[in-house]
Amino acid sequence: MSQAAAPRPANFSDHQSEIYLNGMLAGRTPAITTDLAGLEERAREVLPPEALGYVVPSAGSGATARANRAAFDRWRILPRMLRGAARRDLGCTVAGTDLPAPVLIAPMGVQTLAHPEGELATARAAAALGVPYVHSTQASHSFEQVAEAGGPAAPRWYQLYWPTDREVCLSFLRRARAAGYSALVVTLDVPLMGWRPADLDRGFLPFLDGVGIANYLTDPAFRAGLARPVEEDPGAAALHWAGMFPHPQLGWDDLPFLREHWDGPILLKGICAVEDAELAAEHGMDGVIVSNHGGRQVDGAVAALDALPAVADAVGDRLTVLFDSGVRTGADVVKALALGARAVLLGRPVLYGLALDGQRGVEHVLRCLLAELDLTVALTGHTSHRELDRRTLLPA
Ligand SMILES: Cc1cc2nc3c(=O)[nH]c(=O)nc-3n(C[C@H](O)[C@H](O)[C@H](O)COP(=O)(O)O)c2cc1C
Numbered sequence: 120m121s122q123a124a125a126p127r128p129a130n131f132s133d134h135q136s137e138i139y140l141n142g143m144l145a146g147r148t149p150a151i152t153t154d155l156a157g158l159e160e161r162a163r164e165v166l167p168p169e170a171l172g173y174v175v176p177s178a179g180s181g182a183t184a185r186a187n188r189a190a191f192d193r194w195r196i197l198p199r200m201l202r203g204a205a206r207r208d209l210g211c212t213v214a215g216t217d218l219p220a221p222v223l224i225a226p227m228g229v230q231t232l233a234h235p236e237g238e239l240a241t242a243r244a245a246a247a248l249g250v251p252y253v254h255s256t257q258a259s260h261s262f263e264q265v266a267e268a269g270g271p272a273a274p275r276w277y278q279l280y281w282p283t284d285r286e287v288c289l290s291f292l293r294r295a296r297a298a299g300y301s302a303l304v305v306t307l308d309v310p311l312m313g314w315r316p317a318d319l320d321r322g323f324l325p326f327l328d329g330v331g332i333a334n335y336l337t338d339p340a341f342r343a344g345l346a347r348p349v350e351e352d353p354g355a356a357a358l359h360w361a362g363m364f365p366h367p368q369l370g371w372d373d374l375p376f377l378r379e380h381w382d383g384p385i386l387l388k389g390i391c392a393v394e395d396a397e398l399a400a401e402h403g404m405d406g407v408i409v410s411n412h413g414g415r416q417v418d419g420a421v422a423a424l425d426a427l428p429a430v431a432d433a434v435g436d437r438l439t440v441l442f443d444s445g446v447r448t449g450a451d452v453v454k455a456l457a458l459g460a461r462a463v464l465l466g467r468p469v470l471y472g473l474a475l476d477g478q479r480g481v482e483h484v485l486r487c488l489l490a491e492l493d494l495t496v497a498l499t500g501h502t503s504h505r506e507l508d509r510r511t512l513l514p515a
């Protein structure tokens with residue numbers, strides 16, 4: 120009598136077999152391309168011009184976003200053979216949060232531009248896979264709505280754009296805590312908005328239309344500063360936001376205030392310089408996110424991937440080093456991890472999936488990215504992404 124085979128633990132790459140079987144046995148093919156690098160092109164076909172102009176392009180001439188991609192292309196992966204990689208474990212704990220794989224969803228505001236359900240659809244998709252969702256201060260849905268959409272078990276972090284009004288800032292931190300956001304991401308690279316010709320040419324800024332300021336409009340401290348209720352004068356509320364959003368006077372000395380009022384992990388997003396990573400450590404932060412905001416801020420900035428190794432070398436033993444800007448495929452994730460990131464944040468591809476098919480579209484993008492990541496880990500001879508290091512890469 121033959122012994123029943125032990126059930127094989129699911130690998131993310133099983134998604135690949137599902138796709139083949141669906142095609143061969145049921146004649147069903149994926150509704151959206153599995154070519155993750157080709158998603159932008161598909162999304163361009165469905166996004167309305169204003170949304171397209173906000174989501175896809177970058178600051179100035181677009182040089183930073185191009186540099187982000189070029190930096191990935193300058194590294195080549197070195198596969199290793201015969202190392203027994205049948206089962207992979209991509210799970211990890213980052214800033215106190217358990218992740219099924221070293222991937223989070225980057226904070227991105229105003230997601231109703233991509234799809235009417237906006238952040239709610241993305242949060243549901245993230246929850247379906249157990250991937251942490253990072254809620255933007257500039258979201259088109261509130262803390263509470265996004266938390267409810269994800270459900271109580273879904274891991275979630277909050278990304279702060281520090282309003283000039285301290286009471287509003289405190290209220291945001293309180294609401295985030297109460298709604299179950301466990302870690303705080305403080306984005307530092309938008310003290311002012313970058314020069315974005317695609318939006319400027321249209322004179323388009325969604326927030327001034329009341330879109331992407333849901334956290335503010337639902338906030339008691341924000342509403343207390345309005346002469347008339349939001350419902351009666353939404354235009355004045357949007358202008359009140361505009362007076363509160365840019366905060367270029369912030370300095371390192373302001374960080375103790377956050378420590379005092381946030382009792383979970385704090386990560387600084389938008390760090391590229393080693394000196395700033397050192398300052399983050401000196402100021403008692405828990406982590407940094409190496410990022411140039413997907414090229415949306417400084418035109419001609421250093422590619423985030425080029426900044427990563429030195430930051431990881433300098434503070435990786437003391438701080439959690441995460442990475443975003445330019446990640447498009449599972450192989451990209453492998454490169455960022457090999458260069459020192461503990462996990463990566465996925466940006467625009469999530470919005471492309473959202474634009475193409477709402478929650479289902481985001482789930483598709485996540486499943487494909489995790490499947491390709493898992494396959495790349497296996498094909499390079501590893502059983503865990505934790506084994507990746509600089510020996511995994513060669514310069515192109
Ligand atoms: C439409 C859009 C909105 C964004 N909004 C925010 C935001 O509210 N807060 C933030 O910290 N970063 C924001 N980002 C930046 C992302 O968190 C991330 O750094 C960037 O998208 C990474 O680059 P990539 O999309 O090219 O991979 C936004 C990015 C996009 C594309």
Ligand SMILES: O=C(O)C(=O)c1ccccc1
Pocket residue numbers: 228257309312412415
């Ligand atoms: O669009 C962005 O990249 C972003 O993070 C932002 C959010 C609010 C105002 C300005 C920029």
